[in-house]
Amino acid sequence: MNTVDTALGPVATAELGPTLMHEHIVTRSPGVQENWPHLWDRTNILEIAERKMADLHKRGIRTIVDLTTVDLGRDIDLIAAVAKRSPVRVIVATGVWWMPQRYFTAHGVDEVAALFIRDITQGIGASGVKAAIIKCATDTAGVTPVIENVLRASARAQKATGVPISTHTWAAGRSGEAQQAIFAQEGVDLSRVIIGHSGDSEDLGYLRGLMERGSTIGMDRFGLEQYLPTAKRVEVLAKLCAEGYAGKMVLSHDANCWSDMLSEDAKRRTRPLWHYNHISDDILPALRKAGVAVDQIDQMLVRNPRAIFEARKPGRA
Numbered sequence: 194m195n196t197v198d199t200a201l202g203p204v205a206t207a208e209l210g211p212t213l214m215h216e217h218i219v220t221r222s223p224g225v226q227e228n229w230p231h232l233w234d235r236t237n238i239l240e241i242a243e244r245k246m247a248d249l250h251k252r253g254i255r256t257i258v259d260l261t262t263v264d265l266g267r268d269i270d271l272i273a274a275v276a277k278r279s280p281v282r283v284i285v286a287t288g289v290w291w292m293p294q295r296y297f298t299a300h301g302v303d304e305v306a307a308l309f310i311r312d313i314t315q316g317i318g319a320s321g322v323k324a325a326i327i328k329c330a331t332d333t334a335g336v337t338p339v340i341e342n343v344l345r346a347s348a349r350a351q352k353a354t355g356v357p358i359s360t361h362t363w364a365a366g367r368s369g370e371a372q373q374a375i376f377a378q379e380g381v382d383l384s385r386v387i388i389g390h391s392g393d394s395e396d397l398g399y400l401r402g403l404m405e406r407g408s409t410i411g412m413d414r415f416g417l418e419q420y421l422p423t424a425k426r427v428e429v430l431a432k433l434c435a436e437g438y439a440g441k442m443v444l445s446h447d448a449n450c451w452s453d454m455l456s457e458d459a460k461r462r463t464r465p466l467w468h469y470n471h472i473s474d475d476i477l478p479a480l481r482k483a484g485v486a487v488d489q490i491d492q493m494l495v496r497n498p499r500a501i502f503e504a505r506k507p508g509r510a
């Protein structure tokens with residue numbers, strides 16, 4: 194039986210069901226709440242998360258992938274506590290985002306890769322929770338030396354463990370291409386890679402290229418109108434489905450239950466569509482209207498995520 198590790202242990206990939214491939218439970222600046230604990234109300238955050246996960250489950254979503262890294266304040270005990278209260282499964286990531294601590298500059302590729310491999314094979318800290326996906330990121334600054342270090346470490350950890358890579362990109366700068374080039378140089382099978390935030394782009398040539406080279410693209414920021422308005426996101430996705438690319442796309446919001454960047458009120462005021470339920474409530478009906486078939490939606494929400502987590506090297510636990 195094919196299984197994937199989640200915050201509460203291994204689950205059969207056949208059981209994953211409709212899956213949002215790029216979300217967060219909590220994102221925060223590491224070190225801030227530890228030093229100013231009055232900024233952190235863990236009980237309240239757990240309550241918010243419990244409510245949001247229950248709402249998601251009501252809409253038929255069964256799994257989310259939490260791509261929160263160390264520099265986004267990954268708190269594995271909190272993630273596990275949310276998962277225990279949640280009817281929706283949580284898959285956990287290792288890796289580093291684009292604001293790495295000095296540690297990742299001061300240590301070489303293999304040393305960083307060893308940390309990722311440890312999270313995947315032994316578990317994160319003392320939690321016993323194993324990561325099942327590797328996150329890395331390239332933003333407006335491009336492939337700086339530390340980012341290159343992290344991309345190569347991600348590639349080596351991918352090859353050592355078989356788990357997929359999922360990236361953050363600056364789509365307007367076509368960063369997915371630079372990421373694919375580095376992964377290919379390291380010998381990664383590009384079909385094991387999800388190029389994230391591709392849904393921020395309406396450059397069809399760029400998007401087709403990423404998929405033609407083998408990767409899946411993340412149409413994963415629904416509701417973030419400032420990067421690309423909803424109508425455009427739907428139009429691009431429907432066009433690519435019509436061209437036969439539904440097997441190479443996954444869906445998500447890149448939303449969170451709680452963030453130290455933006456209060457719940459500020460989120461509602463400034464990004465009213467940016468929440469866990471936007472795809473279920475608004476996007477799936479809009480896609481249907483735009484001619485996307487029910488089977489293609491099932492492919493992007495259910496079969497593609499399952500295949501991505503199933504394709505580990507044979508013989509690996």
Ligand SMILES: [Zn+2]
Nearest residue numbers: 215216260447
């Ligand atoms: Zn994200």
